Amino acid sequence: MKKIPFGKPMINELEKDAVLNVMDGSILVHGPVATQFENKFASFTNAPNAVSVSSCTAGMHLIYFALGYGPGDEVIVPAQTHIATAHAVELTGAKPVFVDSEKDTGNINIEAIEAAINSKTKAIAVVHYLGVPVDMPKVVQIAKKHNLFLLEDCALAPGAKIDNIHVGLHGDAGVFSFYPVKHFTTAEGGMIILKDENLSKKLKLIKAFGVNRTHGERKIPGVYDTIALGFNYRMSEIHAAIGVVQLDKLPGFLKIRKNNFKALESNLKDIRGLSILPQPSDDHLESCHYCLGVLLEEDNFSKRSEIINLLSEQGIGSSVYYPQPVPRMSYYKEKYGYDKKKYINASRISDGMIALPVGPHLGADDMKKIAEVLKNIMEKIT
Numbered sequence: 001m002k003k004i005p006f007g008k009p010m011i012n013e014l015e016k017d018a019v020l021n022v023m024d025g026s027i028l029v030h031g032p033v034a035t036q037f038e039n040k041f042a043s044f045t046n047a048p049n050a051v052s053v054s055s056c057t058a059g060m061h062l063i064y065f066a067l068g069y070g071p072g073d074e075v076i077v078p079a080q081t082h083i084a085t086a087h088a089v090e091l092t093g094a095k096p097v098f099v100d101s102e103k104d105t106g107n108i109n110i111e112a113i114e115a116a117i118n119s120k121t122k123a124i125a126v127v128h129y130l131g132v133p134v135d136m137p138k139v140v141q142i143a144k145k146h147n148l149f150l151l152e153d154c155a156l157a158p159g160a161k162i163d164n165i166h167v168g169l170h171g172d173a174g175v176f177s178f179y180p181v182k183h184f185t186t187a188e189g190g191m192i193i194l195k196d197e198n199l200s201k202k203l204k205l206i207k208a209f210g211v212n213r214t215h216g217e218r219k220i221p222g223v224y225d226t227i228a229l230g231f232n233y234r235m236s237e238i239h240a241a242i243g244v245v246q247l248d249k250l251p252g253f254l255k256i257r258k259n260n261f262k263a264l265e266s267n268l269k270d271i272r273g274l275s276i277l278p279q280p281s282d283d284h285l286e287s288c289h290y291c292l293g294v295l296l297e298e299d300n301f302s303k304r305s306e307i308i309n310l311l312s313e314q315g316i317g318s319s320v321y322y323p324q325p326v327p328r329m330s331y332y333k334e335k336y337g338y339d340k341k342k343y344i345n346a347s348r349i350s351d352g353m354i355a356l357p358v359g360p361h362l363g364a365d366d367m368k369k370i371a372e373v374l375k376n377i378m379e380k381i382t
């Protein structure tokens with residue numbers, strides 16, 4: 001039986017050669033390849049500045065730390081997201097204040113943001129859920145009105161655009177993830193893009209301990225000063241070398257994702273017991289098709305695990321984004337309490353969605369098979 005995994009890194013000889021090339025040299029960290037990857041990502045997104053980091057989580061934490069957030073501060077975070085979006089705030093001592101998602105797309109409910117703003121609020125974080133861009137001009141307006149920093153968590157959204165401008169450049173900073181099942185990978189890794197040159201310089205300084213000289217810049221080996229408190233959140237040359245090669249492949253990957261998405265969407269028409277999470281209906285929002293999310297009808301929520309297992313028995317991988325709204329996760333529930341009524345849309349998506357694969361490791365036949373198998377399952381169990 002042919003397996004259809006949810007995600008598969010598309011690595012070949014080009015990435016392997018690039019890694020070996022780095023390993024044959026003497027610089028494994030803090031060298032020219034990470035800079036090359038930053039420049040290449042900046043030119044792909046048209047970003048004025050790009051800062052490579054060890055992960056998206058590290059990048060978001062680095063930004064909040066650089067901005068000086070701490071106890072007594074609040075950051076607005078979507079309830080429907082990966083735990084990392086909230087942890088990045090929580091790690092500084094500031095409090096994530098969760099806002100429910102829209103009913104259909106799973107993106108933050110923009111209408112509900114202003115009600116969560118108070119005198120402690122310092123920033124708004126949005127997530128482009130499953131690669132469908134948030135309608136940023138509306139959020140930018142709110143952030144400007146209240147003088148708040150606006151962070152875009154672009155972990156699932158490289159290639160997504162709003163008004164033809166890449167996500168990450170609408171707010172004050174955007175952070176991407178290159179974890180293996182993402183649109184492209186560096187194994188572990190992330191990238192920050194931003195317009196503010198001074199903040200970019202600060203992020204570069206504090207992602208590397210706050211020391212004032214990199215190896216290449218030191219006049220006397222081993223001699224440096226530390227001018228700020230900082231982390232070790234650097235991306236190694238090995239990871240960056242994979243990224244440089246993968247980034248060349250990204251436009252091709254994005255085309256395949258879009259074609260697969262369209263094929264699967266049309267094959268799934270008229271299927272019983274579920275709907276497809278919608279793509280943007282408005283031309284100014286351009287999705288990058290991370291996966292195809294189906295939402296079961298509420299009566300079928302209890303059958304989700306069975307459906308996922310039956311898909312898996314037929315070789316079809318799937319996933320759930322995200323398994324619980326963040327405020328319902330034990331850590332946050334225990335610390336801040338959980339009001340069920342506040343996160344109805346995020347809960348519905350967490351409890352009823354199944355993410356189906358559309359990645360570049362798959363083609364039209366796979367999309368047919370996924371639809372056929374899912375249709376049969378739904379007919380049998382509903």
Ligand SMILES: Cc1ncc(COP(=O)(O)O)c(C=O)c1O
Binds near residue numbers: 055058127176177178
């Ligand atoms: C929306 C979102 N933000 C952040 C992350 C964390 O990314 P990383 O593993 O690069 O820290 C993920 C991971 O899946 C994610 O989905």
